[in-house]
Structures are given as C-alpha cells and as structure tokens.
Amino acid sequence: MQTTSRTERFNELFYQLEHCDEDEQRKKIGEINEIFDGMEEEEFESFFTKEMFNRIDEMIEENKLTIENAILLLKCIGHCNSLKKECNLNFEESLLSERFEKMTFEEDYKNEKEKNENLLVGLCECLILLVKGFISEDLIATCVPHLLKVPLKKEESEETRKEVEMAFLALSCIDKFTDVEQELYLNEIKEIIEYHQEHHNLSRLAYQCAWEFLIFRLWVDYNLSGNAANELHLVREARRELDELTRNVDWRRKGDEMSRGEKKRAKIIIRWIQTLDSNFYLCSLLNEEYVGLFSSIVQVFRAAKENFREICCKSIDALRKAARNRTVKVEGLLKGGVIDIVLDEIYKQTMDDETAYNCLIFFMEVSLKLKIKTDDEMKEVKRKATKRKVFEKLEEEGYEDTITTFHKIFDYLYRKYYRETSLNISDYLVYV
Template sequence: MGCFYSLKGFASSFFERSSLGKRIKNLIVEEEKKKEGENERLLTDLCECYLLLHNEFKSINKTMTKVCVSCLLKEAANKDESEKKQKEVEMALFALSTVRYRGKGKIVHLNEIKEIILYHQEHRHLTQIAYQSDWQFLIKRFVFDESLEGVIVNELHFVREASKGLEKLMKHEDWKKKQKEAKKEKGIGKEPEEEHMMMKWLFVIGRYLTMCKLWNEESVLLVYSIVRLLRAARDINMNMSECCVNILYGTVMNRTMKIEGILKE
C-alpha cells in the first residue's frame, strides 16, 4: 500500500489518525528501545511502512523522524550487491525520499547521504529508483540549507547525473509506445514504469533548478534534456509536458538562466 501511494502520487490522509498508524508508531518505539541488533529487520520494515503510508505533505514529529531516518540510512548504506539486499536498499531509500523536514538548521546525516551517492557513482550498483530516491532525500533538505548548493553542484555533480538519468530513460525503446497504450487503456496502474521514473527525476530537477543559484555549462545540458523530454511527451503525456514547462518557467523566475538561454535550447 505504501509503495502504491508513494509511486502513484497519492496521499493517505487518514493514516496518522488511524489505529494502524498509532499501532505502527508504538511498535517502532518499542523496537527502538530494545537492544541494538535484536530485530533490526522488523524495525526497518516498520519504519518503511510508517514513512510510505504517512502523508508526504505533512511533517513527522522529530522523534519518529530521527528513529526512522537513522534506521533506514543504515540499511541504505549496505554495499552488498546481491539482488535481495539491493531490493532492501531500494525500499529503504524510496521510503526516505518521502520524508519532509521543517525548520532551519544544519542538515543531519549529510555524510551518509553523500557516501551513498558517491559510492554509486563509482560502482553503479543501485537501481534507478534507489539512486533517484537518494537525490530526492538530499535535495528536499536544500530548501532549508542553502549551504548545500556547493555540495550538490560541485561535489556530487547533480546536473550531470540527472541529465544522464533522463537521457537514458528517453532512449528506452518502448517508452513512447507504452505511453500511447496506457493513454488508450487509462486507469490506475496502466502507466509504464519509465513514466514514474521520469516524473521522479523531474520532481528533483524542479526543486534544484527553481532554488539553486549556481550555474555552469552542465546546467545547460539539463535544460536541454528537459526540452527534449517536453518535445517527446507533449502529444502523449500532458502531466509530464506541464511539469517540464513549469520547471523551465521556474528556472527563468529564479533568474538562474535568462530566457534567451532557454529559448536557444
């Protein structure tokens, strides 16, 4: 249920007030108090359930955030490349990508997030959705800590990685065909996987371009990728097209790029 809500963009408004929500919170508190390592798998599963079922647009209280984020980052830092372990890492990062912080202050767990991204850039061991989720978790913090800009742009090369991710998805042979078939069939669950991954990238890219003030040659490549996606999607996916247009508009309003530069691309 949590995966479905998060991947499809729904909000489970009543989870916090439900008996299920209260029960999961109590179980997390109970498990966290036990000796470390006694049942880490159960605690991890509970934290994932809680974050994925929680309404992404509402903040979680500090205690629950601290417990869940610490637990899931530990899971996500596992470098075992077996299929089973990578699925667990993917799920942990996907759940973390839904966390919403409020308030100012130094970003917590920055070193852990950086390490996961840098290790993947060297070894390319994460799945696409896991890698996107890690970026999403980091860039959501950016709105409260502008000092992250240099880390995101110069150390972790977000622009290069996001451009590469979008271009790879656009080159996927069947994505346009799947889009047209989904458009004919309609209904929840008919959208191709590539669409969800592209929309996740666009969400993260939009956050970055509408807030970041640093601009370099790599940034132009990112704008070019969005323009290409807009051209490819405009006849088959209105939501994706609108998202691309809004990102370009936000980029101009942020004054990161002059309108002449976007028109040139």
C-alpha cells in the same frame, strides 16, 4: 480487470488473510499488490479507510496477522501510493499508526544485541510512506539513520536492491519543509551516491529517490545540501538519467499501451523533473552546465508530447521555475531549446489553466530579464544581441497575437494564482 471485480477481489483476499497461515498470508499479499499496480489514483485511495487500517490493527492484536506480514502489506500500499500521487490514505488517524509508532520507539531503545533491525526498518518505512502530515522530530531522528543503514551495507543481490529501493522511496517521502539535522544524513547520503556513481549498485528509482531526499533538504538546509549537490554532480547525473530513461520508452504508445517497465520509467522521469523543479527554484549556482540539462528536459518534452501529457505539464512547470531563478540567463534558455517548447505549448487550444499560467509566467520572466540593463559594456552588448534573437523568434511565430488572446483570462489567472501574473500585456512581450 473492471473496477468492481478488482474491488471484490481485494475484499476477498483481505478477508482471507485472517484465515490462513503465515506463508499463505504472504502469497495473498503478493496478489493484493498486483491488484494495486493496476489501479488508478482515485480508485486506489478509495480502498484505504481509517476503518480498514483499524481492522489490520485488530488482526495483529488477535494474532490473526503477524506483525511481519502486516508490515509487508503496508509496504506494498506505501510503495504503490508513492509511485502514484501520494493520496491521503487515513493511516495516520488509525490505531495501527499508533501501534507502529510505539513499536518503533520501543525497538529503537533496545540495545544492539536485542534490536531487530529488519523489523525496525520495516516500521520506519511504513510510518514515513503512509503518514502524509506532520512527522515528529523524534520519529525523523529515529527513522532516517536506520533507513540509511540499508543502502550502506552495499550488498549486491536482487533482494537487497529491492530493500534499498524501498528504504529510499520512504526517505524521499519526507516532506521538503521537514527539518532533518545534517548529522543524520549528509555524510551517509554522499557516500551512497558516490558509491553508486562508481559501482552502479542502485536501481534507477532508488537513485532518483536518493537525490530527491537530498534536494528536498535544500529547503531548510540550503548552503550545506546545495554544496553537496554540486560536489556530487547533480546536473551531470540528472541529465544522464533523463537521457537514458527517455531512450528506453516507446513514446509512440499511449500510457495504457506501454509495458510495465516503460510505465515505471515514465514515472521515474516525472519524479526526476519534479526533483529538478525544487532545485531550479532554490539553486543560486546555475552555470553553463545547466544548458545541457535544459536540453535534456526539452528532449523528454518532445518525446512525450503526443501521448504523455503529464510529463509535458511537469516540464513546463519546472522550466518556469528555472526562468524565475535570478542566475538563469535567457541565453541559456534559448540555447537549451526551452523557449521553443514553451512557445509550442502556449499555442495549444486545449491548454489547462495551470499550464497557461506557467507559460505566461515564463515569458514574463524572460521579458523582465531582457529589460534589465547593465553598466558592463560587453554584457550590455550580449544582452541586446540575446534580446534581438528572442524578439525575432517570437515575431516569427506570431507570439504577440497569441498573448493578446489571453488577455481575457488575465484577471482570472491573476486571482487564481496568488496575483503572480500581470494584468499588463506588455509585461509578457519583448521589444527591441
């Protein structure tokens, strides 16, 4: 379907919403959702102006669109938006956002007998999925407990799985710098993850989103959430999910040739890698178990490198963060195959600036770690042995000559990336 016909069809269906009954509205919203699925990020973003959201608000006010169907439409928008790149959809500046926020608090203040839980959950999902700026403490305190009630019901049906997936997708959209009080989520999220590990009741996307919500809490609740991540076996679970997802994609196909299910699985892989990216950056409890996780990311990289470059770039970015983590040993990066794939990447002639930066920082961190001597005799012997292995690998691949060719862009990368790169070539090299 061409962009013009997709735009025309969307406008046609949107206009028809206010001229049909409630059941017909739901059918048309389903058709609109199918249009969203086929859109590229830039095209998707162009549909949603402040004026469009204001028009939905008017339709609710004029009784031309039920509040339930308005929520259904916005959940479709939020779902597609979150699985793309979370574009700025102008929702938070609209009258509709004000209406939904007011309704959320009004509904939450009602007593338990009067409260419409389904309506409240839908309002919370829309607000968190579509608000990309600051979310107030009051809204977080209201929405998080109600969204976590959805998976805590533990009912097993396809409809319930979809409802749970939507609730977790919304929770995963809460920014990692947003403070969420631990009493609002910790016991519940642990119970949900543990139950899934035994009964496998969540969809793959819902399970990934549950972990993303928990890992993002590390940024402001480091010790408590970090311990919970280890208690719930993050490394084991992430590795299993990545391995199974990777096996269920035909990587010989390019993105457009993949089935809808394969595209969704590839997107979930990207989300897992981005979640692990945050964990690598913060976690201070890395151990030998992480070598297996590095191997799983390397496996994904090798599978995707021909036809799915976005996964490769995200993988290199995450592994660069792992290399910067003080508890990650170079030996672990070597065993996990990480150094091999970063070498493969740095030799590419068409590498973009961000990937070049990530590769250079990775080798700068490896070089730095190998230069740090220790007074422990056994550890020092091990360090020298690892240093020799890395040196021989880099020398065999002609790494030093390759790094020298980057010298002309060091200054550019130095200025573009917050002066984290070094202007000294020797900082990227390993000598024995």
